[in-house]
Every structure is written in structure tokens, then in C-alpha cells.
Amino acid sequence: MNDVRCVINITDLSVEELDKLMDLADDIIADPVKYSEKCKGKKLATLFFEPSTRTRLSFESAMMELGGNVLGFSTADSSSAAKGESVSDTIRTVGCYADIIAMRHPKEGAPTVASLKTTVPIINAGDGGHYHPTQTLTDLLTIRRERGAIGDFTIGLCGDLQFGRTVHSLIYALLRYENIKYVLISPDELRVPDYVRDELNEAGVEWKEVERMEDVMPELDILYMTRVQRERFFNEEDYIRLKDSYILDMDKLKTAKSDLSILHPLPRVNEISVTVDDDPRACYFRQVLNGKYIRMALILTLLGLGQKGEDR
Amino acid sequence: MNVDGVNNGIVLDHIQAGKSMEIYRILRLDKLTCSVAVIQNAVSEKYGKKDIIKIDENIDINLDVLGYIDPNITVNRVIDGKLSKKEHLELPEVVTDIIKCKNPRCITSVEQEIVHKFRLADREKRIYRCIYCDAEHK
């Protein structure tokens, strides 16, 4: 085993640590100049064994804004993995060149394997459909900045809730906060899996499942949208009957609260009409920006440079 | 407890009927030179039928492996023909290299050298999950 601090899953971070990270992100947003040279001389390696351009760019721009440098690869075929090198060996090698690693891998559990042998902190930037903690951190920071606090709201989670791990991870993270109601909006065949349902029941929170967004819109304080892929529907009939229920447009927003926060992990296809983009309730582009700031906070914290409030 | 035939060794009692050969194989008892007796379908007051394995040598036994296969087994240590210690097993917190992860999306499916490891996620339901991908072992 190994005592280098890594973040593989959102639950690796305690609520106190989450709060500290978000406080730090808020401080960075308030005064980015103060942090612009914090990581001078430090290097972030982005090891992307599968491509994910927006996640990689978010990490790289985060490090650059901290005054650090970046190196790495963006697909497996340009890396040693293509030659059959193990994840452990790659990580140990890269640990000789970089101070911190952000890694994405198509196989579930690859970052855990890496974390057992690493000499530098690792951030999981997504392992298959398994974990993606910095997306959840981004979601939490966005909720906190939009609402003022995490708690005392009703959140609607809409789309493919069976395979949508982003949603599962967000639910797990939110279950540690008080007074949140959950409305799960999905087609019948794409409801959350039993293990998520068990967690909700065990936590004793208020939650319900509905098939149509329209039916619950006035109740929601936050609407977290994800995509429903056509091929996920069992039959064409259901698809035709329900497809419009999973597309958010201005018409559906008519019954929504005036201070609703609309989130989406992006990229979107057509599940949010572009006409919604200019509505002040649309938070998803601010969410992208928050993703960069929370990654800055995470990099600083894992490098032991996370003390806020001091001057340059 | 009948320890006949064992002077200094181990009697594995209360093995679920039919499981003795699996345990024989996993503990590699075929490699021993001492006498080993496998008794199948013995009558048990508690469980109806049970298997028993008697080993006439104080070998090292991985109790985690045994506990994973069958936590109801009792391990009786025999010294000078007498029962000296009775140990009860329990499900181990971690099992290493006994079972394999079957999730095709797991990193262990592409990297052969990784040690397959599972942690006990639910003692009551006997659920073990892969420490890498969290898939439940079935």
C-alpha cells in the first residue's frame, strides 16, 4: 500500500475536505492573480489513455493558471500503453517527471491500480463509466455558488439514470448534506439501479421517481440534465412517446421557478434547446468555468499548496 | 470431537457436505506426505451432513481462504492426540488471489499481473466487491 494522497472517487474526500476545496475555489475566483504563480516550477502530467479533450483542457488550463507546466499524452496510441506497458509502470515512470498526475483510462479501476504504486498524487479524470470525481466536484461547486449552500433544496435529476454514473456520483455526494429532496426523472426502463435506490432509502431522504419533467417542474430548485440516448429505449413506441419529455426548452420552463438552476455536465446534444442558453437560469457554461477553478483548488491541495488567504 | 488418527495436526470440522474436495485442492493437501483423511457425508447433529478433513501434521493454514470458502468450518488443533484449541472462522475482510473479477470492463481483464483482490462489502449478504472496479463477485 501507499500513503500518497490520491483522489479516485468523490467519497475519498470528507465533507470537511469538500468544503475546504470549495472555499479555496471561491477564493481563487475572487482573486485569481494571488494564485497565478503558486505552482511555478511544478508539473502536471495529463495521462489520457482514452481521449477526452474537454476534461484534459480543463486540467491543463487549471495548471497553467497556477503558473505550472503540463506534459502528457491525449490518446493511448501515442503512449507506452500501446506497447503493452502496465499502468503501474507508466505511473512510476511519469512520477519521475511530474509532481502530480491527472489520469483518464477506459478500464474501471485503473486509477486505483495506479494509486497503489505511485510516488506523486493522482487525480482520477475518469475511469470508464466508473468514477469521475472532478465532475462531481464541479457540480457541487456550481450548486454551492448558485444556491449559496449545499442543502435546503429540491433537485431534479433527469435523463438516463441507469447508466448515468455522473448522476449516481452526484447523489452519493449530496447524500452527505442535509435537507435535500430528490426527484428522479427518467423513462421507466432507465431508472436508477437498485444499489442507488438502496442508498437513498438507507439515508432516509425524501425522493421520488417520475417519467415526465413537465409534471414536477414547479417543485424544482435545481434541474440536473443528462442525455437519453435513443438506443437506450427498449422500443420505438416508448421513444416516440417520451423523447420530448427529456428535452428542455423554454416552453417547459414556463412553469419553473424563477431562480431555478439548470446544470448539465456537457457535452450536450439536443437535450437542452439552445434557446435556453441565454436564460439566466442556465448555469451549464458557468459550470464549465467552475470545473477549472475546482481543479485548480484540487491541484493546489494535493500539492500541499492549498493554504488560502496569504499574499503573494 | 473425534480426533482419532491425528496425533499432532489439524481437524477441519463442520465443512459443508460436498465441499471437502474443493478445500483439499485449495489448501494443496495433495502436496503433503503425512496422512490426510477426507470424510464425506458424516452425520452432524447441527447440520445434518458434513465433511471432515483430518491432517496429521501442524501445517500453516490460510484461515482467510478457509473462512471465505465456508465460514462455518471449525479448525481443531490436536497435540499429542488431544484437542488443544478450537478456532471458529469468519468471513475475511479482504480476499486476495482466490477469486477473480469477472467484469470485462475492469482493469484486471487487460492486465494479467494485477493481484485480484476483493473486500467484504456486506457481511450479512456475503457480498464481496473488487477493490478496483467495485463489481460484485457472483
Ligand SMILES: [Zn+2]
Ligand atoms: Zn474488477
